[in-house]
Amino acid sequence: MTCDKTREQLTAYLDGELEGDRGTAVRGHLRTCDACRAMASDEAALRDGLRSLPPLDPPASMWAGVQARLAKEEVAESERPAWRRALARWMPSSPRFGIGMAFVAAVAGVVLVLHHKHEMKRDMVMTTLPHETQAPAPAPAPAPSNADVTAEIAAAPAKTSQDYAQATKELLAAARTESATWSDDQKQAFDAKVGELQAAIDGAAEGRARHKAYRAMLRYLQGAAIRDEVALR
Amino acid sequence: MSAQLSDDAQLIAACRRGEARAMEMLYHQFKRRVFGMAHRIVGATDAEEVAQEVFVRVFRGLERFRGDSALSTWIYRLTVNASLSHLARRGRRQEVSDENIPEQAATPEPERDPGLAARIEACLDKLPAGYRAILVLHDVEGLSHEECAAILECRVGTCKSQLHKARARMRELLGPIGDRT
Numbered sequence: 098m099t100c101d102k103t104r105e106q107l108t109a110y111l112d113g114e115l116e117g118d119r120g121t122a123v124r125g126h127l128r129t130c131d132a133c134r135a136m137a138s139d140e141a142a143l144r145d146g147l148r149s150l151p152p153l154d155p156p157a158s159m160w161a162g163v164q165a166r167l168a169k170e171e172v173a174e175s176e177r178p179a180w181r182r183a184l185a186r187w188m189p190s191s192p193r194f195g196i197g198m199a200f201v202a203a204v205a206g207v208v209l210v211l212h213h214k215h216e217m218k219r220d221m222v223m224t225t226l227p228h229e230t231q232a233p234a235p236a237p238a239p240a241p242s243n244a245d246v247t248a249e250i251a252a253a254p255a256k257t258s259q260d261y262a263q264a265t266k267e268l269l270a271a272a273r274t275e276s277a278t279w280s281d282d283q284k285q286a287f288d289a290k291v292g293e294l295q296a297a298i299d300g301a302a303e304g305r306a307r308h309k310a311y312r313a314m315l316r317y318l319q320g321a322a323i324r325d326e327v328a329l330r
Numbered sequence: 331m332s333a334q335l336s337d338d339a340q341l342i343a344a345c346r347r348g349e350a351r352a353m354e355m356l357y358h359q360f361k362r363r364v365f366g367m368a369h370r371i372v373g374a375t376d377a378e379e380v381a382q383e384v385f386v387r388v389f390r391g392l393e394r395f396r397g398d399s400a401l402s403t404w405i406y407r408l409t410v411n412a413s414l415s416h417l418a419r420r421g422r423r424q425e426v427s428d429e430n431i432p433e434q435a436a437t438p439e440p441e442r443d444p445g446l447a448a449r450i451e452a453c454l455d456k457l458p459a460g461y462r463a464i465l466v467l468h469d470v471e472g473l474s475h476e477e478c479a480a481i482l483e484c485r486v487g488t489c490k491s492q493l494h495k496a497r498a499r500m501r502e503l504l505g506p507i508g509d510r511t
Binding site for chain 1: 354357361362363364365366369370377378381382383385386389390446447450451465469470472490493494497500501504506507
């Protein structure tokens with residue numbers, strides 16, 4: 098066993114995570130290699146040192162501080178405008194958001210399947226027609242209906258983009274309202290990030306790429322508009 | 331009361347009802363680890379502020395806590411996220427020194443190298459925040475790789491790899507410390 102291979106596995110070996118032959122191979126190498134043995138000794142001492150660091154007791158005043166902040170935030174919550182509470186439906190942690198996204202994904206999936214089937218059917222017609230000159234000509238499909246389906250399929254990505262754009266507009270307005278309480282630095286950082294994300298949306302091709310860019314924007318705006326809730330899971 | 335709140339579900343339910351004693355019980359159950367993690371990730375000066383923020387988020391977020399993970403995992407995830415966000419917002423301040431290591435530290439077990447703990451604390455402070463987080467969770471707090479992965483929202487393999495790199499970086503910073511005899 099080489100020194101490099103031994104050192105790659107040193108952490109796992111010292112933590113007892115290497116079993117059977119792999120552990121034996123590392124142990125065997127350590128018996129014969131002074132450099133690796135010294136490294137193992139250092140890492141074991143470091144691990145033991147970290148494990149024996151004393152626990153840290155918080156200051157006795159911390160609980161009072163938590164209660165004071167909690168009270169302050171609860172008062173602020175009670176005064177929060179209705180739109181702020183309504184924004185909760187955009188929260189990734191919200192079950193409603195999950196259901197909504199699942200619905201959007203399901204619709205997108207159906208649209209893709211329909212689109213794929215339509216393409217396959219069209220390809221089949223295109224490839225088989227020249228070889229079936231003796232067969233009776235197939236009845237022409239009802240043109241208006243076919244045209245409508247195609248138009249709907251073609252319009253689906255743009256419609257989704259419109260929905261995303263509307264959601265972005267609403268969240269942006271909410272974040273702008275929230276920004277009244279931010280520092281100038283925070284406002285600048287927010288504007289720069291929104292500009293960057295909007296540029297990504299504008300530069301993305303219609304369809305999945307643009308939708309992905311919109312989702313990035315929505316995630317950022319959620320965090321900005323509901324800053325104290327974004328870390329909750 | 332203690333028996334009634336013996337498990338997480340009962341404790342959470344009581345906290346959701348706004349029972350002050352339950353909230354205080356939850357606080358005391360997690361205060362050391364939350365404060366300790368925050369202290370070792372953000373440093374002494376901001377640790378209390380971050381820990382307070384974590385508990386406020388915990389109590390306000392319990393309503394939406396669905397129990398997908400253990401209560402402890404969720405609280406530690408909030409702690410790590412709040413600590414890393416705090417560092418990102420305000421920038422890292424160099425502040426861990428012997429006089430800043432607090433407060434009412436519990437009595438440590440006897441050590442072979444009495445200065446090692448202080449050296450380790452000082453070197454922790456020099457690590458990138460991500461390395462610091464994994465070392466604190468796994469080595470200091472003794473959480474499993476699975477728990478660390480759930481808290482850091484990464485794969486177990488990534489967690490192990492990060493721990494390996496973090497320890498290697500710490501060894502470089504500390505220099506020889508092992509028993510060479």
